[in-house]
Amino acid sequence: MSSEAVLHGSSAHLADDAHHVHHHHETFITKYVFSQDHKMIAKQFLITGMIWAVIGGLFSVIFRLQLGYPDQTFPWLEDILGHWAKGGKIQPEFYYALVTMHGTVLVFFVLTAGLSGTFANFLIPLQIGARDMASPLLNMLSYWFFFIASVIMISSLFVQTGPAAGGWTVYPPLSALGDASQGSKIGMDLWLISMAIFIVSSLLGGLNYITTILTMRTKGMSMTRMPLTMWALFFTAVLGVLSFPVLLSGCILLIFDRNLGTSFFLSDIVVAGKILPNEGGSAILFQHLFWFLGHPEVYIIMLPAMGMVSEILSINSRKPIFGYMAMVGSLFAICTLALLVWAHHMFVTGLNPFLGAVFVLLTLLIAVPSAIKVFNWLTTLWKGNIRFTPAMLFAIGFVSLFISGGLTGIFLGNSALDIHLHDTYFVVAHFHIVMGVASFFGMFAGVYHWFPKMYGRHMNHTLAYLHFWITMVGAYLIFWPMHYQGLSGMPRRYYDFSNWESFKQYAELNQFISLVVIIVFAAQFLFLFNFFYSIFKGRKLTDLNPWGANTLEWTTPLRPGHGNWPGEIPEVHRWAYDYAKEGKNGEDFIPQNVPVGEDETRH
């Protein structure tokens, strides 16, 4: 295998170590389109994820317009949305379609594919010291399956009856019966096909990540010397590989119910006065299959962010991570418990209360590993020599959001409180803070931190600080008030609250939230501009290891070619957290590839 390093006219003094490598022929197609290089695939995932994030975020802006200003019309909406916004007012069917697609897009296409697709692909080979993934071909297929799933999902936005509109959880019978609503027609079929392809994509990715981490680590890289990002991405992949197939089986059964007349999820149903022949099915069965993925899914979203945050906090506190083994152990505990708590989404479906009690116990147990992680993050920061880089700010913001959102999880995990709180804005506030915004913060932290490795340039820090503060303050302003709305019983997914005496009092609050949503959405363009501008015009790197980090990716050339290291893969001699320790030239860190000195004890 030949390694090659490409330097696009970047600073010459950094290019020296790459000159002796010979270049093998790559066309535009094999380098940028059907690339098998894990770094290019990571960038493909990242940029596709960004496009999806803008679409999914825009949906939330549009439906927040309806929630904040239910009595006003926006004629420009009719110009862009046509009959979905007749007279400048969002139609109820379209409102549900927007809510559904917002959830689907952000949970699956952005925070699953965009987050772990990007960072697992980018970081795994670089941080464990491998030339590429176990199977670069499957890795490429993983992206292209994701791309096809994306195209199908986007196409569902343009069909006459609109995209799926039964909520991102697509519960039958609503989703199974085309006659039941506009959003259960062809849009729903496209949703199911797109998700089935998406699942194939994430399984191909996941089995590659697991295999690569377990079988392709460089010499000396024992499991307990791996950076925590690797552990987190490993457990993420394990969760995905175990739970996504179960969703696939649920989707397959639903496709049969919709199109071939079976009754897996249907029984005793009357639609528009017509009695359907379906008998013997159970709609609750779908919920079990869905949430067996659906709950691990929130950890599939969370864990990569946790891993990156651990790494970034340690680097920028210039201190070893506090409690490395406890971090690994709690990741393992979260991963295990994640597979055992799905029924807490179903407390009010008529679930046996005794069974419910078991799920309450298992759910509340997750607080233990979560608290361990929070404790360790705070103790890592404690008395650290903190560098407030943009990545560090987002990492600290992540910890803040994880605490705020995690605490309300303890409320919701209780099956008695859930009778009051289920399907209210309290739930919306909880999961948006703890998994939505927090994971986005993890993603932003990751992008700001590893951008120099991805593109050999820095992002603009001033824009990044602006982006951080607007997003941080905005996220709390949006979701904090929703807790109060939820506690007072305001239900989620409603189109208009102005008819309810008890929820009329929130008209101005809803307006305020919608206003902040627009500002925060606009602020994300600071990030997008910064990202794309910096790829071409960003400040050039003057140091191959700009953050003073210990992990192996910073030992590669400025823009590593396919194969990552031009020569031998470095050998690892120590863990990834030797910060606050004097190095050879007086630095305060010792990278993983530096042999253990005589005056040191082994790690």
Add this chain to the structure above:
Amino acid sequence: MSVALVQKNKIHPHKFALWVAIGSILMMFAGLTSAYVVKRSQANWTTFEIPVLFWYSTAVILLSSVTLYLATKAFKERRSGKYRLYLATSILLGVLFVVLQVLGFRNLWLQGLNLTVTVAYSFLYVIVGLHALHVIGGLVAMVVMYIKALSSKMKMYSPVPLEVMGTYWHFVDLLWVYLLLFLLMIR
């Protein structure tokens, strides 16, 4: 060609990836069979009959595993004629398995026991059908290997692709035996 060279004397990454994939496929069937178990414990469950042809198909797929094992053995002994013969036999037996499954379902269908007659039959069609799709996936891999074996341009010496494919084939074989026992015992 591949950058994914083995870096240590451990299990080959492709083999390991296959085992992870097998775990994943098992989870899908676990999802289906547990849905089946839940459904069965509810009211108005009616039992079903398994087509007799499924017994023949079981014998056929077990036999195909034996021939594929012999093919791998012949490949390692560098006896390419024998290898091609056994591989071709395995492919034919695999095709025969799928044909028998289809015929078994056809018999059911002709008796009026179609996909939608009861939930039990719906499950039977979906579970056995999805298994057959996995068998067809294995068949595609075997045909690709056979074409490679015929071509004189490419000489293959590494047994890894063949072993990966063999492991998968034995897996779908055992999966079928498991599913058959499951459907027989829990009806």
